[in-house]
Amino acid sequence: MLKQAVVCLLLVSSSLGVRFQYPEVRRDESVVDDYYGVKVKDPYRWLEVPDSNEVKQFIEAQNKVTDDYINQAGEKLGRSHPVRGEILKTLTEAYSYEKYTIPEREGSRYFFYKNTGLQNQDVLYVQDSLEAEPRVFFDVNNLSDDGTVAITLDAFSEDGELLAYGLSSKGSDWTTLRVKNVTTGQDYPEVLYEVKFSQVKWLKNNEGFFYARYPQVNKGKSEGTETEKVTNHKLYYHRVGTPQVEDVLVAEFEDKPTYLIGDFEVTRDGKFLLVFPQDGAAGENLVYYANLVDPLKTGIRSKLTLVPVVDKFEALFTYITSNDAVIYFLTNHGAPNQKIIGVDLNRPQERYWSTLVPENSKLVLQWARAINQDKLVLGYLEDVKSRLELRFLGNGSFIQDIPLEIGTVNSISGRRTNDELFFNFVSFLTPGRAYRVDFTKQPYEAVLYREVKAPGVDASKLTTKQVFYTSKDGTRVPMFIIHKKDYVPQRNSPVYLYAYGGFSVNILPSFRPDRIVFVQNFDGVYAIPNIRGGGEYGREWHQGGRLLNKQNVFDDFQAAAEYLIAEKYTVASKIVINGGSNGGLLVGACTNQRPELYGAGIAQVGVHDLLRFQKFTIGYAWCSEYGCSDDGNKTHFENLYKLSPLHNVRLPKNENVQYPAVLLLTADHDDRVVPLHSYKLAAELQYTIGRSLGQTNPLMIKIQTKAGHGAGKPTTAKIAEFADIFAFLVKSLGYVFTP
Numbered sequence: 001m002l003k004q005a006v007v008c009l010l011l012v013s014s015s016l017g018v019r020f021q022y023p024e025v026r027r028d029e030s031v032v033d034d035y036y037g038v039k040v041k042d043p044y045r046w047l048e049v050p051d052s053n054e055v056k057q058f059i060e061a062q063n064k065v066t067d068d069y070i071n072q073a074g075e076k077l078g079r080s081h082p083v084r085g086e087i088l089k090t091l092t093e094a095y096s097y098e099k100y101t102i103p104e105r106e107g108s109r110y111f112f113y114k115n116t117g118l119q120n121q122d123v124l125y126v127q128d129s130l131e132a133e134p135r136v137f138f139d140v141n142n143l144s145d146d147g148t149v150a151i152t153l154d155a156f157s158e159d160g161e162l163l164a165y166g167l168s169s170k171g172s173d174w175t176t177l178r179v180k181n182v183t184t185g186q187d188y189p190e191v192l193y194e195v196k197f198s199q200v201k202w203l204k205n206n207e208g209f210f211y212a213r214y215p216q217v218n219k220g221k222s223e224g225t226e227t228e229k230v231t232n233h234k235l236y237y238h239r240v241g242t243p244q245v246e247d248v249l250v251a252e253f254e255d256k257p258t259y260l261i262g263d264f265e266v267t268r269d270g271k272f273l274l275v276f277p278q279d280g281a282a283g284e285n286l287v288y289y290a291n292l293v294d295p296l297k298t299g300i301r302s303k304l305t306l307v308p309v310v311d312k313f314e315a316l317f318t319y320i321t322s323n324d325a326v327i328y329f330l331t332n333h334g335a336p337n338q339k340i341i342g343v344d345l346n347r348p349q350e351r352y353w354s355t356l357v358p359e360n361s362k363l364v365l366q367w368a369r370a371i372n373q374d375k376l377v378l379g380y381l382e383d384v385k386s387r388l389e390l391r392f393l394g395n396g397s398f399i400q401d402i403p404l405e406i407g408t409v410n411s412i413s414g415r416r417t418n419d420e421l422f423f424n425f426v427s428f429l430t431p432g433r434a435y436r437v438d439f440t441k442q443p444y445e446a447v448l449y450r451e452v453k454a455p456g457v458d459a460s461k462l463t464t465k466q467v468f469y470t471s472k473d474g475t476r477v478p479m480f481i482i483h484k485k486d487y488v489p490q491r492n493s494p495v496y497l498y499a500y501g502g503f504s505v506n507i508l509p510s511f512r513p514d515r516i517v518f519v520q521n522f523d524g525v526y527a528i529p530n531i532r533g534g535g536e537y538g539r540e541w542h543q544g545g546r547l548l549n550k551q552n553v554f555d556d557f558q559a560a561a562e563y564l565i566a567e568k569y570t571v572a573s574k575i576v577i578n579g580g581s582n583g584g585l586l587v588g589a590c591t592n593q594r595p596e597l598y599g600a601g602i603a604q605v606g607v608h609d610l611l612r613f614q615k616f617t618i619g620y621a622w623c624s625e626y627g628c629s630d631d632g633n634k635t636h637f638e639n640l641y642k643l644s645p646l647h648n649v650r651l652p653k654n655e656n657v658q659y660p661a662v663l664l665l666t667a668d669h670d671d672r673v674v675p676l677h678s679y680k681l682a683a684e685l686q687y688t689i690g691r692s693l694g695q696t697n698p699l700m701i702k703i704q705t706k707a708g709h710g711a712g713k714p715t716t717a718k719i720a721e722f723a724d725i726f727a728f729l730v731k732s733l734g735y736v737f738t739p
Contacts, residue, residue, distance in 0.1 A: 023062060040647065093456055094517050100452060102411055110128075170707060171669045193244065210250065212236070232254075234249055236250060239300075263275075267322040274288070274289050285317055291307075318367075337359050337365060340396065369421075373417070387404065402437070420439060427510075454516075462519060493525050494574055499583060501582065502625060577602070588681060591662060592650070595659045600660050602663050607626075609676070610643060617674060618672060651688070658695045668706070671709075682699070686699050
């Protein structure tokens with residue numbers, strides 16, 4: 001057995017430069033899996049046991065090496081103190097500005113979240129009218145000294161007098177639900193546990209709500225650190241003021257333990273419960289309904305009878321609103337760019353469905369919201385930029401557009417009973433503009449209600465443009481590029497290339513202070529390609545990067561780097577690629593496939609073991625996106641085996657090429673993409689690549705504690721993470737930071 005850990009960072013001289021002696025990590029060559037006759041070694045299987053002392057020592061040793069390296073950044077530049085401190089100060093100043101969400105009208109009051117600048121979590125405010133002085137309603141920062149308790153969901157009762165809210169701790173997906181009296185601010189005594197991947201939907205009588213939870217799985221463990229699969233999602237009804245043990249199981253799929261049923265709705269009139277089971281994350285669901293009229297008369301005391309409307313996984317259906325038994329859905333059924341249909345529950349067969357708003361062949365219909373009794377506001381995407389229009393709910397006829405600048409509508413509020421609509425507009429250089437549409441005045445106009453200002457951003461000196469480039473197979477891919485207005489392509493600029501590429505997730509224009517710091521203080525170029533696997537161009541764009549098409553995602557990303565080099569923005573050694581979660585997989589795979597194309601790869605909470613991801617927590621839900629090594633489909637295994645970052649770490653064939661600098665980032669309470677993915681990849685990189693005499697670029701990992709996959713991360717932790725990333729780039733790529 002090899003020595004477990006060497007906590008000091010050693011530099012070993014060679015004729016080719018300086019290389020590293022990493023912590024010695026035990027390899028167990030006896031662990032071998034058989035996939036369709038192919039023997040696959042897994043020498044770091046022991047890193048899958050998160051609570052073992054050996055894993056804790058691994059974390060301590062790796063963090064020590066990485067922190068020591070990062071804290072040396074700036075020495076070559078003659079700084080009198082580590083540059084990380086200067087970067088941290090600049091990032092802190094960049095994040096220090098007031099941020100608001102748009103108002104949500106609940107009953108007779110308005111609620112919104114606000115952050116004064118550097119508060120770890122946003123604070124919920126209330127005001128009795130839009131003109132009234134806002135006051136703090138709930139400050140979650142008071143629940144933890146380090147800001148690691150976060151509100152992860154909130155849902156007000158129909159009359160706005162009760163609030164069901166969910167809290168998560170240390171970044172875990174696990175949520176505890178509580179109920180607050182809005183008038184008194186006091187909590188009811190009950191606490192609901194084992195909640196994950198759930199909404200909360202109230203009955204119209206305000207007496208209780210539906211929510212989804214799992215059977216108890218956390219016996220003897222702190223929530224967020226376990227790796228066991230979680231299955232058998234169940235839907236419950238909770239009556240306010242009663243203990244959780246009295247909650248009523250209303251829906252489950254006992255023969256389908258992998259179904260997720262956290263997506264459900266109570267229709268506008270309260271007569272029906274709609275349930276949308278999913279089996280995976282492919283953007284497809286089923287549709288069931290249950291009649292609530294009779295159960296409400298006697299009280300909900302037992303399972304509800306679910307009637308199928310859609311019983312095959314072929315498309316996505318999203319509830320918009322209802323008129324009696326007619327339910328309106330946004331769907332990509334037979335419409336890759338989505339359309340709006342009406343389904344009468346009295347005759348729900350497909351042959352009776354009606355089309356309210358047909359598919360637009362050029363624009364992607366992202367979402368729809370019923371407003372002001374008889375209207376719909378529709379959110380479209382046109383070449384990854386938002387468009388808004390109003391239509392009549394009755395017949396889908398066009399009313400008017402709502403003009404926008406180039407950017408994204410990232411949130412909207414308003415109900416069918418409201419005569420007003422709020423929406424928030426952002427762009428890469430716009431922190432936030434909240435607009436209000438008053439439906440009592442015609443023509444309908446979006447009037448600026450409140451604007452967020454970031455004092456450290458001088459938008460007049462920065463610019464954003466959208467370009468289109470050609471991928472390996474000829475596909476036209478869009479990319480946003482941000483840089484200073486006076487920037488001139490000069491072949492050696494620091495370039496930050498960020499993407500996601502999966503699960504139909506859209507990467508839209510949005511404001512992030514770290515991006516501004518990179519452009520302003522590193523004199524850098526920030527590029528965001530909208531590669532396949534996302535949903536920016538509808539369902540077909542997603543399908544083009546899914547399952548056996550996954551290589552297209554990596555090809556698109558590599559082509560983006562090649563475009564930036566060809567257009568003389570930079571050279572390969574100055575490009576850093578970055579992505580998180582599925583985007584971390586992207587970085588890991590591209591680093592393996594084209595090590596000569598990048599100077600550094602930063603992978604955050606990445607999916608790196610494509611042969612075993614389905615064995616941990618909710619990982620099985622991704623089989624619909626990636627395929628699974630053990631699903632009986634040999635072709636899926638073969639595809640995953642050739643793409644998996646962990647299983648494709650190899651020395652470059654060209655002796656003059658080394659791996660780019662690598663920094664893997666993960667968190668000890670990430671119970672979505674469990675940290676073992678990053679642990680195993682770091683160990684493999686250091687063993688296979690790090691021992692090479694020609695490898696002088698660092699291969700490191702940083703493990704955050706009391707943190708998870710990203711949701712609810714405290715502001716201070718976000719800032720610290722980017723300070724680490726930027727200092728790592730200063731040290732490894734020679735980027736120059738100017739305060």
